[in-house]
Every structure is written in C-alpha cells, then in structure tokens.
Amino acid sequence: xxxTAAALRANEAVELLHAWMQxxxxxxxxxxxxxxxxxxxxxxxxxxxxxxxxxxxxxxDDFDRVTAALATAGWKRREGSFAADRYTLHSVAFVxxxxxxxxDVHRYYPGFLTEAGSVFDDLWARHETMEIAHLDCDIPGRxxxxxxxxxxxxxxxxxxxxxxxxxxxxxRTTRLxxxxxxxxxxxxxxxxxxQTLATVLPxxxxxxxxxxxxxxxLREWRIRVESGATPTYMWLTLLRDGEHGRLSVLRHxxxxxxxxxxxxYPGLPETAGARFGTxxxxxxxxxxxxxRVVGAVVRSRRG
Amino acid sequence: MRWAVGEVAWTDxxxxxxxxxxxxxVLQTARLLTGSGAAIWRIVAEGSGTLSTDEVTRAVAxxxxxxxxxxxxxVASFLxxxxxxxxxxxxxEASAA
Numbered sequence: 001x002x003x004t005a006a007a008l009r010a011n012e013a014v015e016l017l018h019a020w021m022q023x024x025x026x027x028x029x030x031x032x033x034x035x036x037x038x039x040x041x042x043x044x045x046x047x048x049x050x051x052x053x054x055x056x057x058x059x060x061d062d063f064d065r066v067t068a069a070l071a072t073a074g075w076k077r078r079e080g081s082f083a084a085d086r087y088t089l090h091s092v093a094f095v096x097x098x099x100x101x102x103x104d105v106h107r108y109y110p111g112f113l114t115e116a117g118s119v120f121d122d123l124w125a126r127h128e129t130m131e132i133a134h135l136d137c138d139i140p141g142r143x144x145x146x147x148x149x150x151x152x153x154x155x156x157x158x159x160x161x162x163x164x165x166x167x168x169x170x171x172r173t174t175r176l177x178x179x180x181x182x183x184x185x186x187x188x189x190x191x192x193x194x195q196t197l198a199t200v201l202p203x204x205x206x207x208x209x210x211x212x213x214x215x216x217x218l219r220e221w222r223i224r225v226e227s228g229a230t231p232t233y234m235w236l237t238l239l240r241d242g243e244h245g246r247l248s249v250l251r252h253x254x255x256x257x258x259x260x261x262x263x264x265y266p267g268l269p270e271t272a273g274a275r276f277g278t279x280x281x282x283x284x285x286x287x288x289x290x291x292r293v294v295g296a297v298v299r300s301r302r303g
Numbered sequence: 304m305r306w307a308v309g310e311v312a313w314t315d316x317x318x319x320x321x322x323x324x325x326x327x328x329v330l331q332t333a334r335l336l337t338g339s340g341a342a343i344w345r346i347v348a349e350g351s352g353t354l355s356t357d358e359v360t361r362a363v364a365x366x367x368x369x370x371x372x373x374x375x376x377x378v379a380s381f382l383x384x385x386x387x388x389x390x391x392x393x394x395x396e397a398s399a400a
Contacts, residue, residue: 019312
C-alpha cells in the first residue's frame with residue numbers, strides 16, 4: 001500500500017488552501033470571496049496557471065475576525081520590511097509551517113474607490129461558485145472578475161510585464177453583449193472603478209460618464225499606475241504621508257536595516273560585504289526609478 | 304458498513320497522486336497518497352458512501368489484477384488508518400453524527 005511523504009506540489013497546496021480557507025470562512029459564518037487565481041481561469045479571463053498564493057477578500061467588518069481565526073489556527077503574519085508593513089494596508093499575508101504558499105487576506109481591493117464594505121456587498125451580490133479541491137468555493141462573478149483582473153494588472157503593469165500581457169490578453173479575448181456592457185458599466189460606477197479603469201473599459205466597449213473633478217484617491221491611483229509597483233514609489237509615498245516619521249522613513253529608505261535586508265533578499269549571505277553591496281545596488285535602482293515616479297507625481301498635479 | 308470521504312478537500316492529478324487536507328479549524332499537514340493508496344481513495348470517493356470494505360477490496364483487486372484475499376487485510380487497515388486520521392468516515396457514523 002503506497003503512502004508517500006513526498007513534498008506537496010505548489011498547485012496542490014494552493015488548491016487545498018483555497019478550499020480550507022473557504023471552509024474556515026463558512027465555519028466563522030463569514031462571507032469570503034476567492035479572488036484572482038482559479039476564478040479568473042474559470043471565467044476564461046486568464047490562462048490556467050498555478051497561483052503563487054491564495055488571495056481572499058472579506059467584508060472589512062469581518063477582517064479582524066478572519067485574521068484572528070487564522071492566527072488561532074496556527075498561521076503567522078508574514079514578516080514584512082519596514083516599508084511594506086507601513087505601505088501595504090489593503091491586505092495581510094499569512095504563512096503556515098509546511099505549506100509552500102501564503103494566504104493574503106484583503107480588507108479592500110485597491111482601485112475600487114467606493115467605501116470598501118459597499119464594494120464587497122456589490123461583488124458578493126454577483127458571486128458564483130466553482131469547485132476547488134472538491135469543495136464549492138465562492139468567487140466573484142465574471143464581470144466583477146474583469147474589474148479585479150484589470151485593476152490588478154494596471155496597478156503593477158509598469159513594473160511587471162506579465163501583468164501587462166495578462167491585461168492585453170483579457171482585452172483581446174473578452175467579448176461582452178449589450179446587457180453585459182451595461183451591467184459592467186453600472187458595477188464600475190457603483191464600486192468606484194469607472195475612473196480608475198478609464199483606460200481599460202472603453203476597450204471592452206463599456207462607456208461610463210467621465211467625472212469632472214479628480215478625487216485625491218483617484219489622483220493617488222493614477223500616480224501609482226504610472227509609477228509601477230516600484231519600491232521608490234512606495235518610499236516616496238511614505239515620505240509624503242509623513243505619518244511614520246519622515247526621518248525614520250528616510251533612514252530606512254537609504255540604509256535598510258539588517259532585518260529588512262533579510263526580508264527583502266532572503267538568500268543574502270550574512271556578511272558585511274554582501275549587505276553593503278546589496279545596499280548600494282538597491283540605492284542605484286532607486287535613483288534610476290526616481291525620474292519616472294517624480295514625473296508621474298508632477299504630471300498628475302498638472303493634470 | 305460503508306465508506307465515504309470525510310470533511311476534507313482533496314486534489315487529484317488523475318495520474319499517481321491524491322493530496323488531502325482535513326477541513327478542521329486548525330490547519331493540519333496535508334496527506335499525500337500515491338499508487339495504490341491514491342487508487343483506493345478514488346474508489347471510495349467515486350463510491351460516494353455506497354461501498355463496504357469487501358466491495359472496496361474487490362474493486363482494488365480488480366484494478367491491480369490480483370485475487371481479493373491478496374490485498375484484503377492491507378485494504379482494510381488502510382481504510383481504518385485514514386478513518387483514524389479523520390479523512391474517511393463510515394457512513395453509519397456520518398449519518399449518526
């Protein structure tokens with residue numbers, strides 16, 4: 001009777017954890033949507049591929065309960081760098097021993113500018129189920145998934161070519177009938193993504209009224225999209241916000257601590273020379289990215 | 304006495320492997336079954352709570368082209384082992400619970 005202790009494959013781990021998270025949410029009587037990952041392939045919006053982690057979205061009122069339950073279940077918050085811990089507010093990543101992927105619990109999804117609870121209710125009202133690891137799991141409907149994929153891709157396409165190509169592929173292959181276009185426009189309006197996706201929706205034949213004024217959140221989104229998911233943008237945002245002590249932010253930005261380096265570069269040798277070299281390379285990359293980020297900020301203010 | 308899959312999530316590569324995790328509040332280590340272990344799991348899962356130990360044994364024997372008595376004790380102990388881990392249930396137990 002063969003019974004092996006061979007290592008779990010990434011695709012097996014991701015599927016099992018999606019199902020386990022779904023079951024855990026139901027035990028807690030919490031509405032939870034599995035976002036990105038298998039749902040996008042299910043709707044034909046992205047080629048099937050193994051996700052690197054499990055992404056779930058919950059109502060912001062349920063966020064603390066879900067994360068507390070994960071901690072009780074043996075999960076630990078993934079240790080982040082100084083900047084990532086202060087910048088990434090929309091989600092928290094958890095890791096569990098023996099499991100080769102993270103679980104990212106989102107309290108809101110970046111790019112939906114309407115109040116997060118209202119956005120979740122809108123997405124939940126259109127949710128569907130798909131079987132993952134032999135369990136019916138809750139995923140956003142097709143139209144909601146189009147918005148999520150577009151926001152996800154836009155947010156980091158400037159720095160991740162894969163996200164740019166996934167967005168292009170989705171736009172190339174997705175066809176919507178008249179009713180779907182109207183529904184997608186309404187959903188984009190109600191979730192506050194009509195303006196953040198102003199460059200995407202018309203390519204799907206979806207027209208939404210253009211707002212005359214640009215909110216601070218929309219301006220921030222546009223800067224982020226143009227800057228890409230670069231650490232330079234993250235540091236400048238923290239410096240500008242000033243909520244975390246500008247001197248402290250500047251010090252960490254220019255000369256990251258040993259602990260930060262270990263988080264950012266897990267394989268880095270524990271030698272002073274390796275740390276110095278990495279800090280200098282990192283500084284060079286930051287300087288090179290600076291013009292694009294500053295340009296995005298300036299253009300946004302002029303616009 | 305019939306066998307059924309318990310409160311678990313499981314993947315099947317349709318080749319040699321089945322990976323299982325119990326849907327318990329505390330995350331457990333995943334269980335991997337390969338070869339005949341994976342085959343037994345599939346037989347029980349497809350049986351959906353209708354197969355007895357003898358019937359599972361006969362299905363396994365047929366699949367591996369051996370006489371049932373050759374695999375009977377191993378199949379029985381394998382099923383009981385997975386039951387002890389909470390991955391399989393006896394249907395009479397499940398309906399009583």
